[in-house]
Amino acid sequence: MFGSNTSAPGATARPEPALPVNFTVHSLPMPQLPDAARRTAAGRLKMLLVLAVCAAPVVASYFTYFVVRPEGRSNYSELVQPPRPMPALPLTGLDGKAVNAETLKGQWLLLVVSGGRCDANCERLLWLQRQLRETLGRDKERVDKVWLISDGVAPRPETLEAVATLAPATVLQVPGAVLADWLQPAAGHRLDQHMAIIDPMGNWMMRVPADPEPGRLKRDVEKLLRASASWDLPGR
Numbered sequence: 688m689f690g691s692n693t694s695a696p697g698a699t700a701r702p703e704p705a706l707p708v709n710f711t712v713h714s715l716p717m718p719q720l721p722d723a724a725r726r727t728a729a730g731r732l733k734m735l736l737v738l739a740v741c742a743a744p745v746v747a748s749y750f751t752y753f754v755v756r757p758e759g760r761s762n763y764s765e766l767v768q769p770p771r772p773m774p775a776l777p778l779t780g781l782d783g784k785a786v787n788a789e790t791l792k793g794q795w796l797l798l799v800v801s802g803g804r805c806d807a808n809c810e811r812l813l814w815l816q817r818q819l820r821e822t823l824g825r826d827k828e829r830v831d832k833v834w835l836i837s838d839g840v841a842p843r844p845e846t847l848e849a850v851a852t853l854a855p856a857t858v859l860q861v862p863g864a865v866l867a868d869w870l871q872p873a874a875g876h877r878l879d880q881h882m883a884i885i886d887p888m889g890n891w892m893m894r895v896p897a898d899p900e901p902g903r904l905k906r907d908v909e910k911l912l913r914a915s916a917s918w919d920l921p922g923r
Contacts, residue, residue, distance in 0.1 A: 763896070763903035765873065770890035774869050778859045781841070786859055788889075793923030794831040795911065796885035800866060800878050803840030808898075812882055813850055819905055821853060826912045828921035832856035837863035837879075873897070884911070887919050 778786040797816045801809035816832045823830060834856050836842060842858065850856040869891060872878045876897050884893035884907070893911075895904055912919075 762893075762907060763900070764884065764893040764907045765896070767892050767894060770886065770892040771869055773885065773889035773891070774865070776861050776865060776869070778835075778861050781847075781858060781860070790923075791831075791833065791857070791885075792889040793887050795829055795887060795908075795915075795919070796831050796833050796883075797908075798833045798835065798870075798883040798885055800835045800837055800863075800870065800881075800883070802838040802879070803836045803842045805842060805846050808880060810846070810849075813846070813856070815899065815901055815904070816856065816882065817850070817853060819901065819908065822905060823908065823912070826909075827854075829912060829919055830908070833885075834858045835866070836860050837866060884908070886911075886915070 773788055773791070776788040778788055780786050797819065799809065799812045799816055801812075805813070813834060816834075820827045820830050820832060832850070832854065834850060836858065837860075839860060839862075847858065850858065866878065870878055870883055871894075872881055873894065873896070880897040882895035882899065882904075883891055884895065886892050893907065895907075
């Protein structure tokens with residue numbers, strides 16, 4: 688029939704075109720930290736990560752040497768547990784100018800403390816300090832000598848001349864009272880009877896016995912240098 692919308696028999700109905708469907712996604716409100724607080728938190732995290740990275744080699748080498756392999760260890764010097772970090776010591780040079788204690792870090796230190804007059808025991812420790820460093824071969828460049836004068840008395844010229852031979856020792860003045868917060872003698876001894884071994888990060892980590900035996904002390908130092916060879920390099 689003309690004008691009819693009826694499809695022919697057997698014809699397939701054509702589907703109506705689908706209308707586009709639009710979805711609108713609304714983001715949920717997120718709590719926002721103030722910019723200053725966010726920057727502070729990020730800065731602290733970065734600082735902790737840097738400290739962890741810097742300290743990891745030192746901790747690992749000490750752990751390996753002193754914990755993992757204790758059966759092969761026989762220390763002559765006394766291990767300081769835990770190591771004691773160097774405080775902000777009020778150091779001055781012999782010229783009276785202030786010296787930042789941070790400048791002592793970056794090397795292994797053989798440290799002698801005494802009065803400026805330097806008695807026979809002091810002279811022996813300074814001599815041993817010099818001889819020990821010179822016998823370390825190529826590793827001697829990783830070791831510095833430091834003499835702290837704790838009574839404000841100027842050292843004798845002949846003593847200064849002696850410690851200036853070969854690689855000169857660093858000679859500094861420091862009030863003896865402030866050293867008690869960092870270095871301590873063994874029971875029944877005075878601080879000036881010992882030599883102290885300081886690691887490159889400024890930690891006091893070994894106390895040398897009074898009247899030390901040079902050969903046994905050298906073995907201690909050599910072991911420390913081997914244990915730290917992976918992270919400690921010559922020079923600051």
